[in-house]
Amino acid sequence: MTVVELLERKRDGGTLSDEEIRWLITSYTADEVPDYQMSAMLMAIFLNGLTGDELAVWAESMLHSGDTLDFSDIPMTKVDKHSTGGVGDKLSIALAPMVAACGLAVPMMSGRGLGHTGGTLDKLEAIPGFRTQVDPSEFHHLLKTIGMVMGGQTETLVPADRRLYALRDVTGTVPSVPLISSSIMSKKLAEDIDALVLDVKVGKGAFMQDEEQARLLAETMVGIGTRHDTKVMALLTAMDEPLGTAVGNANETAECIEMLKGDAPPDATEVTYRLGEEMLVLGGVAADNAEARTMLEATITSGSALEKFEEVIVAQDGDPRVLEDLSLLPQAPEFVELEAPRDGYITECHARRIGVAGVQLGGGRLRKEDEVDPAVGIWVFAKEGERIERGQPLARIGWREGAKLGAAMEILEDAWTIGDEPPEPKPLIIGEVR
Amino acid sequence: MTVVELLERKRDGGTLSDEEIRWLITSYTADEVPDYQMSAMLMAIFLNGLTGDELAVWAESMLHSGDTLDFSDIPMTKVDKHSTGGVGDKLSIALAPMVAACGLAVPMMSGRGLGHTGGTLDKLEAIPGFRTQVDPSEFHHLLKTIGMVMGGQTETLVPADRRLYALRDVTGTVPSVPLISSSIMSKKLAEDIDALVLDVKVGKGAFMQDEEQARLLAETMVGIGTRHDTKVMALLTAMDEPLGTAVGNANETAECIEMLKGDAPPDATEVTYRLGEEMLVLGGVAADNAEARTMLEATITSGSALEKFEEVIVAQDGDPRVLEDLSLLPQAPEFVELEAPRDGYITECHARRIGVAGVQLGGGRLRKEDEVDPAVGIWVFAKEGERIERGQPLARIGWREGAKLGAAMEILEDAWTIGDEPPEPKPLIIGEVR
Numbered sequence: 001m002t003v004v005e006l007l008e009r010k011r012d013g014g015t016l017s018d019e020e021i022r023w024l025i026t027s028y029t030a031d032e033v034p035d036y037q038m039s040a041m042l043m044a045i046f047l048n049g050l051t052g053d054e055l056a057v058w059a060e061s062m063l064h065s066g067d068t069l070d071f072s073d074i075p076m077t078k079v080d081k082h083s084t085g086g087v088g089d090k091l092s093i094a095l096a097p098m099v100a101a102c103g104l105a106v107p108m109m110s111g112r113g114l115g116h117t118g119g120t121l122d123k124l125e126a127i128p129g130f131r132t133q134v135d136p137s138e139f140h141h142l143l144k145t146i147g148m149v150m151g152g153q154t155e156t157l158v159p160a161d162r163r164l165y166a167l168r169d170v171t172g173t174v175p176s177v178p179l180i181s182s183s184i185m186s187k188k189l190a191e192d193i194d195a196l197v198l199d200v201k202v203g204k205g206a207f208m209q210d211e212e213q214a215r216l217l218a219e220t221m222v223g224i225g226t227r228h229d230t231k232v233m234a235l236l237t238a239m240d241e242p243l244g245t246a247v248g249n250a251n252e253t254a255e256c257i258e259m260l261k262g263d264a265p266p267d268a269t270e271v272t273y274r275l276g277e278e279m280l281v282l283g284g285v286a287a288d289n290a291e292a293r294t295m296l297e298a299t300i301t302s303g304s305a306l307e308k309f310e311e312v313i314v315a316q317d318g319d320p321r322v323l324e325d326l327s328l329l330p331q332a333p334e335f336v337e338l339e340a341p342r343d344g345y346i347t348e349c350h351a352r353r354i355g356v357a358g359v360q361l362g363g364g365r366l367r368k369e370d371e372v373d374p375a376v377g378i379w380v381f382a383k384e385g386e387r388i389e390r391g392q393p394l395a396r397i398g399w400r401e402g403a404k405l406g407a408a409m410e411i412l413e414d415a416w417t418i419g420d421e422p423p424e425p426k427p428l429i430i431g432e433v434r
Numbered sequence: 435m436t437v438v439e440l441l442e443r444k445r446d447g448g449t450l451s452d453e454e455i456r457w458l459i460t461s462y463t464a465d466e467v468p469d470y471q472m473s474a475m476l477m478a479i480f481l482n483g484l485t486g487d488e489l490a491v492w493a494e495s496m497l498h499s500g501d502t503l504d505f506s507d508i509p510m511t512k513v514d515k516h517s518t519g520g521v522g523d524k525l526s527i528a529l530a531p532m533v534a535a536c537g538l539a540v541p542m543m544s545g546r547g548l549g550h551t552g553g554t555l556d557k558l559e560a561i562p563g564f565r566t567q568v569d570p571s572e573f574h575h576l577l578k579t580i581g582m583v584m585g586g587q588t589e590t591l592v593p594a595d596r597r598l599y600a601l602r603d604v605t606g607t608v609p610s611v612p613l614i615s616s617s618i619m620s621k622k623l624a625e626d627i628d629a630l631v632l633d634v635k636v637g638k639g640a641f642m643q644d645e646e647q648a649r650l651l652a653e654t655m656v657g658i659g660t661r662h663d664t665k666v667m668a669l670l671t672a673m674d675e676p677l678g679t680a681v682g683n684a685n686e687t688a689e690c691i692e693m694l695k696g697d698a699p700p701d702a703t704e705v706t707y708r709l710g711e712e713m714l715v716l717g718g719v720a721a722d723n724a725e726a727r728t729m730l731e732a733t734i735t736s737g738s739a740l741e742k743f744e745e746v747i748v749a750q751d752g753d754p755r756v757l758e759d760l761s762l763l764p765q766a767p768e769f770v771e772l773e774a775p776r777d778g779y780i781t782e783c784h785a786r787r788i789g790v791a792g793v794q795l796g797g798g799r800l801r802k803e804d805e806v807d808p809a810v811g812i813w814v815f816a817k818e819g820e821r822i823e824r825g826q827p828l829a830r831i832g833w834r835e836g837a838k839l840g841a842a843m844e845i846l847e848d849a850w851t852i853g854d855e856p857p858e859p860k861p862l863i864i865g866e867v868r
Contacts, residue, residue: 011480035470043477046445051551171474185807362487 003027003037004210010044018057025061029160042164042173050178053216055220056227058178065160068191069107069128071138074144076105079276079283082188084180084217084373085117087355088380090122090252091199091272093150094259096182097308098276100148102292107143109157112371113364116205116355121152121363126250126329126374137314138432146196146311151364158187170368181220181414182261184230196233196283197275198222202430203240211236211430218433231282236269236430241349241384244268247365248377250329251398257323260306266425267383268426273297318359332398336405337411340388348417349384357408357415360401367431377414385422416428437461437471439688444478452491458631459495463594468602476598483817484612489654490661496620499594503541503570503626508578510539512853513717515709516622517633518614518641518651521789522814523677524686525585525633525706526554528693531742532710534582535733538717541577541625542584547798547806551638552686555586556798560684560763560808564752580745592621600768611640615654619662629665629710629716632656633772635815636864637674641725645670645864652867665716670864671705675783675818680701682797682811684763685832690755694740699818703860707731748841766832770839772846774822782851783818791842791849794835811847819856 006020016024022042023355027033051057071078079099083089083404088210110120110132121132128433131305134142134151142149150394168174188196201207217236225232235357245267246255277292286292299305306323313320323329357363362373377397382388392417398404440454450458458475461467484492505512513533517523530540544554545567555566565751568576569584576583589596596619602608622630634652635641639715642648652668678699692698693706711726720726733739740757747754756762792798796807813830816822829849833839 004604004606007477011477011606035468036473037605039470040473040477040607043441043445043474045483047478047481109464167470170438171471172438172445172478173474357646 015140086239087205087351088282093256101304108147127318201239206239249374337393344418347419353415357411360407365422493616519787520673521639527690535738540582561752632668635673640673683808685811771827778852781853787849791845794841
């Protein structure tokens with residue numbers, strides 16, 4: 001077996017055997033296959049695809065490229081959620097404590113922001129002292145004792161994905177359904193979970209801009225999970241405009257704390273509940289969505305979700321007083337408001353542009369090595385369909401450096417479109433794949 | 435401009451601008467673009483192609499990646515010939531002296547054998563003392579004084595091709611029409627020639643096994659030449675069975691010497707004449723093919739072509755006595771004959787298999803670093819359409835090592851097919867592209 005033979009086969013539209021895929025991923029991870037051969041393979045896969053069987057083995061091989069977690073001694077059912085990423089997508093931070101408060105274990109491993117979307121780790125680190133670096137034994141201990149953890153990916157988990165992702169990033173092979181889905185699923189399946197709910201975002205601020213592609217991605221990921229004997233379902237949710245009001249780090253965390261107190265924007269709240277319902281049903285603690293909804297609502301009214309979040313903050317060295325006093329979160333030193341230039345209806349509130357503006361402000365990363373400023377951010381006051389008058393604020397911007405504010409404002413100017421007629425209302429939940 | 439942008443465009447079926455292609459090739463040659471990005475680009479080009487305009491700039495950029503030759507002080511018209519490679523394809527060795535004897539300058543830069551096809555340099559080096567390493571100033575001097583040279587590619591000419599070819603070889607991107615044609619044409623155009631005749635082989639022993647692909651390759655190469663203002667035409671010639679009798683190194687050189695004396699197998703002689711006719715017409719020393727044929731025949735009957743070859747051998751330190759005494763060429767120590775297992779007509783004499791058998795004998799290279807044994811070889815006695823009786827020799831094999839002979843014989847056993855009826859006769863010249 002040589003890499004060239006496999007390259008020729010995939011190039012010509014053929015399929016690779018289970019053994020060939022395992023050998024390729026293992027050899028690449030062991031530095032026995034050079035980047036220049038793997039990048040040609042990635043391009044061939046981008047253009048010619050992988051069959052369902054090939055993809056399942058590809059994801060499995062990635063999953064087994066390093067350590068995997070073993071939570072078999074934890075009696076609770078382990079359920080996780082993954083979002084393909086959007087703007088203002090802070091849902092995990094409220095969702096995980098709500099679900100954990102219902103008796104499921106949530107071993108949440110999150111990432112950092114890159115590109116126009118934020119990352120859960122960056123948002124959590126806005127809480128003074130909060131430590132997202134959690135080693136495997138502490139991760140295990142926290143999951144067992146608290147029922148949830150919020151940490152980053154450890155270095156030894158799925159090393160093949162780290163290497164493949166870095167290579168895809170520089171070879172134009174990122175937006176490929178088989179490569180995205182195997183990357184996501186290998187990492188999630190390495191967490192030893194029983195069930196997984198996927199939030200596949202669709203729209204201007206999402207990775208997948210059209211529904212058909214998003215559905216294909218969702219089906220592909222659900223397929224990989226099914227072949228791995230893990231319960232997986234996906235919701236397709238709207239990402240044309242940001243979710244909720246806050247886009248940033250400290251302000252998104254603040255919005256999540258408000259959600260845990262029952263006081264958050266309706267769109268963010270609704271998507272959080274829908275994802276939570278599916279997690280409880282897949283996790284076997286609720287018979288159906290209605291029962292799950294009632295249970296989730298009870299975690300808010302009883303305060304049990306907020307208490308769960310407090311436990312996590314304390315365990316991970318954060319300052320729990322932020323839950324009572326949001327002003328303890330980093331605050332931007334300066335603020336401006338962007339005013340509506342005319343009367344009318346908001347026909348577009350462009351998620352990607354607002355996300356990019358947030359990055360320009362300093363709230364995200366232009367390059368991997370950039371530091372994130374947790375204090376700056378955008379509050380989106382006018383969402384699609386709303387009636388607005390000239391001079392009313394479209395958004396409030398918390399900023400630190402003038403040059404960064406200038407760059408952000410140039411983008412924000414084009415983020416809203418105001419028309420004479422209200423736009424067609426669009427659903428928040430676009431579909432589901434089981 | 436980033437490589438990723440170019441990769442994404444080519445991946446999605448778009449086209450690259452002239453400037454982008456020049457930048458990519460220049461940066462790659464200067465080690466500023468890594469192999470792993472270029473290999474992804476090669477795979478994208480393999481699968482999505484290059485337009486005619488892109489290809490012309492791609493080939494030009496390769497051509498300008500290093501030194502180019504300048505023969506403007508040599509008053510003769512410079513004409514070269516290139517073959518896409520076959521088995522028993524020794525034609526250059528007789529053709530170049532014939533054409534040079536007609537008053538054209540032939541700056542022939544040849545390659546070595548790799549895979550199942552032989553290389554002109556290896557065959558020439560069967561002549562005791564013959565030196566194929568010729569530096570640029572000597573190359574120039576020989577071309578000016580003798581009207582021909584037979585050397586290898588110098589290191590400084592088209593370095594982009596050397597690097598790209600090595601990368602294609604290990605990434606499954608060799609058999610691509612735009613990549614083959616730009617590789618061939620950049621090297622030939624760097625020779626500062628006025629005209630070029632391409633011998634595009636079609637059939638079982640050729641790179642292109644079907645006529646349609648071969649025609650596309652020929653048209654593509656002629657297109658590149660035309661855009662470069664160089665006169666280029668291509669003949670499509672048959673390569674289902676070996677050309678002539680000899681397959682090896684010393685024996686092929688011997689057959690060329692016989693051709694220069696008017697005594698060679700009809701198929702090799704005919705293709706040599708046809709290529710020579712086109713070179714003389716394109717080079718402007720003959721008005722039409724008939725006149726060119728007469729001139730070429732005269733170089734044989736007058737002995738002027740043989741004299742020209744003698745001049746070259748002497749200038750390049752070879753022993754010219756081989757022209758009178760073929761036994762001065764390396765001789766295989768042992769011989770066997772492969773006998774026909776039955777009566778009948780030869781319906782197949784499989785060029786690729788015979789070529790591979792020749793490599794197994796030691797006459798070619800399994801890996802680039804292998805040494806070639808010039809003495810061993812195969813003499814093909816039975817060609818397609820011939821009537822044969824059981825026990826008659828199909829071939830004579832000159833060998834040195836038993837293990838190598840065994841490997842070769844196993845392949846040769848399957849190289850001939852004998853049937854009851856004669857096969858349809860096939861033309862030697864399949865077509866032409868201008």
